[in-house]
Amino acid sequence: QQQVKQxxxxxxxxxxxxxxxxxxxxxxxxxxxxxYQQFPGKGPALLIAIRPDVSEKxxxxxxxxxxxxxxxxxxxxxxxxxxxxxxxxxAAKQTGANxxxxxxxxxxxxIP
Amino acid sequence: SAVISQKPSRxxxxxxxxxxxQCQVDSQVTMMFWYRQQPxxxxxxxxTANQGSEATYESGFVIDxxxxxxxxxxxxxxxxxxxxxxxSSIYLCSVAxxxxxxxxxxxxxxxxxxT
Numbered sequence: 001q002q003q004v005k006q007x008x009x010x011x012x013x014x015x016x017x018x019x020x021x022x023x024x025x026x027x028x029x030x031x032x033x034x035x036y037q038q039f040p041g042k043g044p045a046l047l048i049a050i051r052p053d054v055s056e057k058x059x060x061x062x063x064x065x066x067x068x069x070x071x072x073x074x075x076x077x078x079x080x081x082x083x084x085x086x087x088x089x090x091a092a093k094q095t096g097a098n099x100x101x102x103x104x105x106x107x108x109x110x111i112p
Numbered sequence: 113s114a115v116i117s118q119k120p121s122r123x124x125x126x127x128x129x130x131x132x133x134q135c136q137v138d139s140q141v142t143m144m145f146w147y148r149q150q151p152x153x154x155x156x157x158x159x160t161a162n163q164g165s166e167a168t169y170e171s172g173f174v175i176d177x178x179x180x181x182x183x184x185x186x187x188x189x190x191x192x193x194x195x196x197x198x199x200s201s202i203y204l205c206s207v208a209x210x211x212x213x214x215x216x217x218x219x220x221x222x223x224x225x226x227t
Binding site: 032034041044045046051089098100102103104105 | 113116143145153154155157160204208210213214215216217218219220221223
């Protein structure tokens with residue numbers, strides 16, 4: 001059973017657009033929600049993360065929106081660039097646990 | 113953050129042989145993990161490498177197939193034993209820090225092809 005459900009599977013946007021990737025979960029014991037960016041042939045890189053006590057976190061062009069009541073969180077990429085083309089994974093960690101549950105990934109393509 | 117290196121970066125191995133993957137971290141970390149990622153797929157946790165004790169394996173993964181060592185707080189190895197083509201995958205070392213907050217980092221991966 002997939003603990004974190006991610007959509008869409010793939011996404012194509014024009015340069016300057018704002019791609020949005022969504023994730024949903026059921027486990028209310030999750031207390032940490034990171035996003036990872038992975039380029040082909042590389043390991044996933046920690047991009048940004050949020051805890052459920054805030055509704056939004058912004059780092060540069062990347063923003064996480066978090067809706068605790070809906071058990072959903074999303075990644076927004078402002079002013080997207082071709083260099084943002086990568087696979088993005090959301091994840092979640094349970095309180096007291098030490099491993100992450102990953103979403104299935106979203107392959108983002110930003111067209112120049 | 114943490115700088116993680118893995119050796120080898122890629123290898124092509126014959127069925128029935130074993131390969132040991134090394135993971136080195138630039139600083140001491142409490143938690144180290146090994147993941148598997150099929151091309152184009154998500155990450156699956158194989159085991160948590162515990163320093164000074166046996167690794168903790170996830171469902172579907174066993175020590176005889178994936179023995180893990182963790183001799184100190186900066187180094188771990190994963191062996192893929194008696195390989196079959198189904199073991200062809202990317203194997204990723206990961207470390208985590210906790211304290212003020214939790215952050216988990218990944219190595220560059222080892223791309224394994226079994227023929």
